[in-house]
Amino acid sequence: MTTTSPLDWHAAFSGRAQLMKASTIRELLKLTQQPDIISFAGGLPAPELFPLDAVKQASATVIEKYGAASVQYGTTEGHLPLREWIAAQTPGITPAHVQITTGSQQGLDLLGKVLITPGDVMAVEEPTYMGALQAFQPYEPRYVGLPMDEEGIIVDALRDILQTERVKVLYTIPNFQNPTGRTMSLARRQALVELTAQHGVIVLEDDPYGKLRFSGELLPSLYELGLQYHGGDADANHVVYSSSFSKTLVPGLRDAWVQGARPIINKLVQAKQGADLHTPIFNQMIVTELLADVLPRQIEIVKAAYGARAQDMMARMREHFPAGAEYTTPDGGMFLWVTLPDGVNTTDLLPLAVERKVAYVPGTPFYANGGGENTLRLSYSNARTEQIERGIAALGATIRDALQ
Amino acid sequence: MTTTSPLDWHAAFSGRAQLMKASTIRELLKLTQQPDIISFAGGLPAPELFPLDAVKQASATVIEKYGAASVQYGTTEGHLPLREWIAAQTPGITPAHVQITTGSQQGLDLLGKVLITPGDVMAVEEPTYMGALQAFQPYEPRYVGLPMDEEGIIVDALRDILQTERVKVLYTIPNFQNPTGRTMSLARRQALVELTAQHGVIVLEDDPYGKLRFSGELLPSLYELGLQYHGGDADANHVVYSSSFSKTLVPGLRDAWVQGARPIINKLVQAKQGADLHTPIFNQMIVTELLADVLPRQIEIVKAAYGARAQDMMARMREHFPAGAEYTTPDGGMFLWVTLPDGVNTTDLLPLAVERKVAYVPGTPFYANGGGENTLRLSYSNARTEQIERGIAALGATIRDALQ
Numbered sequence: 153m154t155t156t157s158p159l160d161w162h163a164a165f166s167g168r169a170q171l172m173k174a175s176t177i178r179e180l181l182k183l184t185q186q187p188d189i190i191s192f193a194g195g196l197p198a199p200e201l202f203p204l205d206a207v208k209q210a211s212a213t214v215i216e217k218y219g220a221a222s223v224q225y226g227t228t229e230g231h232l233p234l235r236e237w238i239a240a241q242t243p244g245i246t247p248a249h250v251q252i253t254t255g256s257q258q259g260l261d262l263l264g265k266v267l268i269t270p271g272d273v274m275a276v277e278e279p280t281y282m283g284a285l286q287a288f289q290p291y292e293p294r295y296v297g298l299p300m301d302e303e304g305i306i307v308d309a310l311r312d313i314l315q316t317e318r319v320k321v322l323y324t325i326p327n328f329q330n331p332t333g334r335t336m337s338l339a340r341r342q343a344l345v346e347l348t349a350q351h352g353v354i355v356l357e358d359d360p361y362g363k364l365r366f367s368g369e370l371l372p373s374l375y376e377l378g379l380q381y382h383g384g385d386a387d388a389n390h391v392v393y394s395s396s397f398s399k400t401l402v403p404g405l406r407d408a409w410v411q412g413a414r415p416i417i418n419k420l421v422q423a424k425q426g427a428d429l430h431t432p433i434f435n436q437m438i439v440t441e442l443l444a445d446v447l448p449r450q451i452e453i454v455k456a457a458y459g460a461r462a463q464d465m466m467a468r469m470r471e472h473f474p475a476g477a478e479y480t481t482p483d484g485g486m487f488l489w490v491t492l493p494d495g496v497n498t499t500d501l502l503p504l505a506v507e508r509k510v511a512y513v514p515g516t517p518f519y520a521n522g523g524g525e526n527t528l529r530l531s532y533s534n535a536r537t538e539q540i541e542r543g544i545a546a547l548g549a550t551i552r553d554a555l556q
Numbered sequence: 557m558t559t560t561s562p563l564d565w566h567a568a569f570s571g572r573a574q575l576m577k578a579s580t581i582r583e584l585l586k587l588t589q590q591p592d593i594i595s596f597a598g599g600l601p602a603p604e605l606f607p608l609d610a611v612k613q614a615s616a617t618v619i620e621k622y623g624a625a626s627v628q629y630g631t632t633e634g635h636l637p638l639r640e641w642i643a644a645q646t647p648g649i650t651p652a653h654v655q656i657t658t659g660s661q662q663g664l665d666l667l668g669k670v671l672i673t674p675g676d677v678m679a680v681e682e683p684t685y686m687g688a689l690q691a692f693q694p695y696e697p698r699y700v701g702l703p704m705d706e707e708g709i710i711v712d713a714l715r716d717i718l719q720t721e722r723v724k725v726l727y728t729i730p731n732f733q734n735p736t737g738r739t740m741s742l743a744r745r746q747a748l749v750e751l752t753a754q755h756g757v758i759v760l761e762d763d764p765y766g767k768l769r770f771s772g773e774l775l776p777s778l779y780e781l782g783l784q785y786h787g788g789d790a791d792a793n794h795v796v797y798s799s800s801f802s803k804t805l806v807p808g809l810r811d812a813w814v815q816g817a818r819p820i821i822n823k824l825v826q827a828k829q830g831a832d833l834h835t836p837i838f839n840q841m842i843v844t845e846l847l848a849d850v851l852p853r854q855i856e857i858v859k860a861a862y863g864a865r866a867q868d869m870m871a872r873m874r875e876h877f878p879a880g881a882e883y884t885t886p887d888g889g890m891f892l893w894v895t896l897p898d899g900v901n902t903t904d905l906l907p908l909a910v911e912r913k914v915a916y917v918p919g920t921p922f923y924a925n926g927g928g929e930n931t932l933r934l935s936y937s938n939a940r941t942e943q944i945e946r947g948i949a950a951l952g953a954t955i956r957d958a959l960q
Contacts, residue, residue, distance in 0.1 A: 166672050226808060255832050
């Protein structure tokens with residue numbers, strides 16, 4: 153045996169790998185997975201609502217129906233009946249406008265890969281989904297933060313930014329945003345679509361939660377408004393839309409999609425060929441089996457449960473949170489956002505909360521360029537009444553201590 | 557409705573996206589999927605050998621056994637029992653040395669992402685797997701081709717290259733290589749591992765077919781030789797190994813893995829978090845159910861079938877191919893490689909072959925820096941006796957015409 157000095161792996165990593173960090177959310181999830189901790193940290197769908205029997209039945213059906221094709225290599229674009237169903241949800245688009253992805257996360261990665269050259273300016277909500285930042289980071293965008301209020305992105309602020317910044321891509325979650333739970337108003341949606349079209353900004357609309365509205369009225373997607381703006385021409389639409397079956401059916405099959413103009417979809421197909429050839433065809437077929445009956449039923453079940461849990465959590469917050477702790481009122485989705493008085497640092501507070509057996513995600517990692525030290529995200533989707541009661545009481549006590 | 561000039565998508569694409577091209581293999585697959593064409597083009601496993609009942613049973617078992625956890629979000633690293641089984645195949649490694657990926661293709665993409673900075677030199681076999689080139693291309697390596705003979709990479713040629721080139725990563729498929737079907741000899745393996753260690757070259761060993769040896773003796777992997785070289789220290793091993801269940805069980809579940817030193821695995825975990833969060837947990841659990849009984853049985857079934865098909869194809873080639881058409885003799889896997897006399901262009905020949913209702917893949921796209929115009933790849937894995945008989949006769953006739 154010869155001895156040679158071992159490889160310096162760190163030095164071997166690419167420039168983009170040096171920028172990667174473990175996801176704070178996922179590392180936190182591990183820490184808070186002790187059974188005695190009430191965790192509002194993870195963004196987990198409620199597992200007790202999963203349509204397990206239907207998935208089991210669909211798995212068998214798919215093998216009986218398609219035989220070996222259900223587990224053979226498939227096309228990169230994705231299972232055609234699934235793409236047809238997705239296309240049929242929006243008048244004027246076809247399966248050629250749809251690319252199936254292995255979770256929404258892969259859509260973000262591939263979009264970053266094909267759109268972002270290092271230094272390109274990306275406008276993101278402040279705060280935004282940290283998984284999106286993690287997906288885009290290896291492609292080295294320069295982030296510009298977009299201020300928000302209860303109606304979502306402040307479009308006038310974007311207009312000012314566009315005077316001085318050449319924004320290439322704008323990433324937004326208009327419905328029940330992760331992390332804030334906020335929803336962009338119709339007026340803002342219209343103004344945003346128009347302004348971005350005028351400035352040649354590509355809009356990435358991430359909509360994993362859109363179907364989970366438990367109060368208020370359904371609003372048109374930016375994608376639909378973009379389609380209208382461009383006279384119904386799906387290939388001229390500057391809005392690229394992404395959604396998922398993770399929050400409406402189950403996350404563990406990893407079935408999601410991107411829809412957009414054919415030039416971008418064609419490029420995504422090429423990127424996906426290199427990235428993983430295709431999303432498991434078995435899983436796509438299972439999801440397809442569930443579209444007609446199970447999906448609409450699940451959406452009702454999940455909406456009702458999450459709506460009740462959100463109400464429950466807000467009621468407990470009114471009871472236990474001290475004055476000065478503010479929070480959003482979501483109309484759907486899985487999250488709400490707490491803002492504590494300036495000077496309170498929620499990262500420092502977390503160990504104290506964990507001592508009291510409750511966990512959340514500190515807000516800072518959701519900010520592309522820092523900030524939000526006094527904010528935190530709570531997820532109510534995977535919490536039962538009793539957990540909400542004890543957990544919010546414990547968190548209220550933690551916050552009250554911090555404010556003293 | 558306002559009218560604005562539509563986005564110039566092509567101009568919007570990133571530099572790396574400009575480098576992406578549709579995979580020639582996959583585009584060809586589409587063209588040759590007409591039912592009357594005998595296609596030796598695709599690298600498809602034989603679907604009639606798939607253990608469909610076992611997959612169906614395992615799908616049900618997994619839901620009964622794990623309940624909602626079978627379709628909930630999972631850890632990025634992958635299902636622990638699957639990683640434990642993989643680790644147990646090689647003494648001295650642990651699950652912390654294993655990352656589950658969505659097909660081997662994702663392993664290649666993530667390895668490219670974390671290792672390759674634009675301009676880094678990658679040494680690849682000439683020819684090599686075109687899907688690997690497609691995975692690495694967006695990260696903009698500069699490729700150096702490694703000449704091969706019947707024993708695989710000519711290590712003396714690599715030694716010469718290392719005098720002038722600072723090779724960062726060497727990518728190789730030592731067993732039944734795609735596309736040539738060649739296997740690297742033991743002496744070459746030992747020399748390659750030692751030489752790359754001395755020069756600080758990271759070796760990516762891609763081994764999707766290793767278990768499918770139908771003649772000759774099993775050889776140690778480069779990974780195992782690397783482990784020996786480094787005194788059993790898995791974290792010092794400069795060889796990173798990748799394999800898959802796509803060729804031994806079924807491809808459509810997309811379950812594969814990378815094993816290597818913990819620094820590289822930890823970085824892959826971060827890259828994978830951004831890329832797709834995790835590989836479908838349902839599929840990982842299904843594969844895990846199949847490891848004990850179904851996998852060893854399948855390996856025997858598949859080996860026997862592919863061995864017979866390879867023999868069959870070579871017998872027909874002896875019968876129908878003219879003098880001057882040379883071909884490799886694979887000891888396993890799915891492919892063999894045909895070299896025609898200089899001056900015959902197999903890309904030009906393909907339409908003539910398709911006229912005779914037979915298809916193959918021209919060799920050129922397997923060369924990172926061009927070349928191999930007179931070569932082609934044949935896959936025998938998904939061909940029955942009658943198809944081999946008619947297809948090779950048709951191909952022989954096509955080649956004879958070309959040589960006249």
